[in-house]
Amino acid sequence: MAIFLQFIAGGLFFGGMYTLIALGIVIIYKSTRVFNFAQGWMVTLGAFMLVTLVEKLGVVAGVIAGLAFGALLGLGIDRLLMRPLIGQPLVAALLLTIMLAEVFEGINILAWGTFGYDMPVQLPGASIKLGEVVISHALLWGIGVALVGFAAFSFFYWRTPIGRVMRATAEDHQVAQGLGLPVRGVFSLSWVLAGLLSVIAGLFLGVVSGVHYLMYGALLGALAVVLLGGLDSIAGAIVGGMILGVVQSLVTGYLSPALADVVPFIVLLLILIIKPYGLFGLVRIERL
Amino acid sequence: MDRPAGVFDIRYEQDMAVVRTGPQWGLLIGFLILLAVLPLFAGSYFLGFMILTGISLVAVLGLNILTGYAGQISIGHQAFVAVGAYTTAVLMDSFHWNFWATVPLAGIAAAAAGVLFGLPSFRLKMLYLAMSTLAAQFIIIAFFGHAFPDYFHAVSGIRVDRPELAGIDFRNNEAFYYVVTGTAVLMTFVAKNLVRSRLGRAFVAVRDNDLAGEVIGINVARYKLYAFAIGCFYAGIAGALHATYFRSVNPRQFPFEVSIWYLGCLIVGGMGTNVGAVFGVLFLRSIKELVTFVSPILGEMVSPINAPKIGPALGLISWALVVILFLIFEPRGLAHTWEVLKSRFRHWPFKYAI
Numbered sequence: 179m180a181i182f183l184q185f186i187a188g189g190l191f192f193g194g195m196y197t198l199i200a201l202g203i204v205i206i207y208k209s210t211r212v213f214n215f216a217q218g219w220m221v222t223l224g225a226f227m228l229v230t231l232v233e234k235l236g237v238v239a240g241v242i243a244g245l246a247f248g249a250l251l252g253l254g255i256d257r258l259l260m261r262p263l264i265g266q267p268l269v270a271a272l273l274l275t276i277m278l279a280e281v282f283e284g285i286n287i288l289a290w291g292t293f294g295y296d297m298p299v300q301l302p303g304a305s306i307k308l309g310e311v312v313i314s315h316a317l318l319w320g321i322g323v324a325l326v327g328f329a330a331f332s333f334f335y336w337r338t339p340i341g342r343v344m345r346a347t348a349e350d351h352q353v354a355q356g357l358g359l360p361v362r363g364v365f366s367l368s369w370v371l372a373g374l375l376s377v378i379a380g381l382f383l384g385v386v387s388g389v390h391y392l393m394y395g396a397l398l399g400a401l402a403v404v405l406l407g408g409l410d411s412i413a414g415a416i417v418g419g420m421i422l423g424v425v426q427s428l429v430t431g432y433l434s435p436a437l438a439d440v441v442p443f444i445v446l447l448l449i450l451i452i453k454p455y456g457l458f459g460l461v462r463i464e465r466l
Numbered sequence: 467m468d469r470p471a472g473v474f475d476i477r478y479e480q481d482m483a484v485v486r487t488g489p490q491w492g493l494l495i496g497f498l499i500l501l502a503v504l505p506l507f508a509g510s511y512f513l514g515f516m517i518l519t520g521i522s523l524v525a526v527l528g529l530n531i532l533t534g535y536a537g538q539i540s541i542g543h544q545a546f547v548a549v550g551a552y553t554t555a556v557l558m559d560s561f562h563w564n565f566w567a568t569v570p571l572a573g574i575a576a577a578a579a580g581v582l583f584g585l586p587s588f589r590l591k592m593l594y595l596a597m598s599t600l601a602a603q604f605i606i607i608a609f610f611g612h613a614f615p616d617y618f619h620a621v622s623g624i625r626v627d628r629p630e631l632a633g634i635d636f637r638n639n640e641a642f643y644y645v646v647t648g649t650a651v652l653m654t655f656v657a658k659n660l661v662r663s664r665l666g667r668a669f670v671a672v673r674d675n676d677l678a679g680e681v682i683g684i685n686v687a688r689y690k691l692y693a694f695a696i697g698c699f700y701a702g703i704a705g706a707l708h709a710t711y712f713r714s715v716n717p718r719q720f721p722f723e724v725s726i727w728y729l730g731c732l733i734v735g736g737m738g739t740n741v742g743a744v745f746g747v748l749f750l751r752s753i754k755e756l757v758t759f760v761s762p763i764l765g766e767m768v769s770p771i772n773a774p775k776i777g778p779a780l781g782l783i784s785w786a787l788v789v790i791l792f793l794i795f796e797p798r799g800l801a802h803t804w805e806v807l808k809s810r811f812r813h814w815p816f817k818y819a820i
Binding site (some may be wrong): 213259262263266268269270272273274276277278279280281283284285287288291292398401402405409436437439440443444446447450451454 | 539541583585586589590592593594596597598600601604605608611612723726729730733775776778779780781782783784785786787789790793794797
């Protein structure tokens with residue numbers, strides 16, 4: 179029983195990380211209809227950047243600089259790569275983010291090499307003991323930050339004026355533009371938010387399991403999370419993330435770690451066959 | 467379709483012909499002769515380049531049918547190449563089959579795998595389907611890595627012998643070059659004609675507007691599966707050649723990056739044109755070779771400690787950046803540039819080209 183709870187806790191942590199990454203993808207998809215395939219690679223790049231910045235500047239300044247880097251990264255992608263593609267089919271943008279993922283991987287190898295790093299950040303607090311279950315404080319931090327991040331974004335999205343502009347843009351680009359809303363500004367803001375989220379996810383993943391250029395392999399599971407929850411559903415990101423995190427953790431513990439690597443993709447295939455628009459996604463009806 | 471002045475079609479066969487004029491026949495035959503005599507004066511390095519290009523070309527032609535013509539984005543094509551390679555390797559290693567007998571089976575096995583992972587395409591399109599092929603990439607490679615260790619030998623890899631036919635030993639690259647080039651030419655010919663047929667037109671209809679296609683009587687789901695079967699059949703053939711060229715098969719030879727590289731070849735060349743597939747593969751393969759050549763020198767110049775990692779990193783960055791630039795500045799790819807060039811040449815000295 180204790181082992182079971184241990185796996186659940188670990189699963190919730192990875193679920194939280196999946197949530198942060200999936201949230202980034204969902205935000206971008208909702209407002210721009212672009213599926214950001216490179217989100218996992220952005221997390222890896224952000225984590226590497228944090229390692230370097232924290233070593234140079236200290237923890238607080240380093241993390242702030244890392245977040246600034248994430249925001250700039252998102253802004254740069256939007257302004258330099260996505261904006262020239264406006265007017266082209268959406269496939270082009272999807273293909274571009276796929277290629278961007280490869281560029282990021284190349285940059286990671288070029289700048290940081292192929293060996294692992296430890297994230298030089300000590301999270302405050304100590305691991306707690308519930309009966310026989312020992313839960314590391316890093317896990318609690320990760321789960322907590324994922325929940326807080328999710329709640330903060332939900333509040334921002336549903337209750338603030340800027341959130342309302344984002345929702346209007348998500349509904350229909352042309353109508354939003356016609357109403358005088360800053361559609362391109364919303365695009366940029368979405369990318370900036372996704373960049374921030376990727377750096378936050380990179381920080382906690384780095385603390386728990388180190389930073390390595392192959393980190394994205396584990397993060398591709400976030401794509402399954404997005405589809406499981408529904409591509410345009412913000413609540414789906416957290417539900418899907420937690421489900422997948424726990425399932426994957428249980429498979430690692432009770433069946434085999436090799437199988438656990440494939441679990442996200444099996445979930446992905448099943449969800450595509452059974453319920454392609456996800457648990458909470460909007461089913462789009464096509465008309466001629 | 468532009469054609470030189472004074473060439474008129476008076477029979478339907480002429481109108482449908484791919485090669486129309488005397489000079490075109492001359493160029494084609496000259497090119498084939500050039501391909502045939504290449505091993506006589508090419509060095510072993512260039513020969514290896516040509517063999518790898520040929521193998522990639524077969525795979526990319528398949529991807530072109532699947533993604534370029536039928537519009538089903540696949541980001542797991544290398545997994546189907548792996549299915550072909552493993553079919554050949556296991557049949558030769560464990561069951562002692564003849565290589566030539568395994569080649570069609572490699573194609574059929576890959577086609578079956580393609581249809582299996584293409585099944586979600588009944589209800590899905592675009593992005594969702596791309597995710598299904600992503601799942602194919604990782605599930606298939608993990609399957610070869612962990613299932614049936616007696617047959618797949620995931621750790622040590624399967625050893626594959628090069629074939630022999632009519633006294634010719636294909637163990638040297640000069641002879642094997644003819645196998646690869648012959649296959650590539652044949653597959654290009656088939657692809658070129660396939661997309662002009664009823665099947666190819668149906669693919670284009672599915673790609674351009676699947677609902678309209680359905681309305682005019684195309685069974686969209688069935689044609690999507692045909693596209694998967696044919697595209698992955700090509701991948702399987704490429705896999706059989708891959709296995710015999712490298713003489714061993716292991717799961718690490720089929721990474722995700724290569725699947726994306728195939729897609730990149732297609733974008734650089736121009737989606738939905740066969741000549742684009744050829745240009746794209748040649749272009750990106752050349753960039754790869756250039757980087758392999760330049761990066762050690764660059765590494766020595768910049769920082770000798772980091773020299774070993776510069777090669778793979780620059781390799782990834784360079785081709786992916788090239789593809790991004792093509793996406794932004796020339797989405798129609800090199801095939802379009804080639805058309806413009808031909809048109810300029812035809813109309814010279816007049817300026818009103820395309």
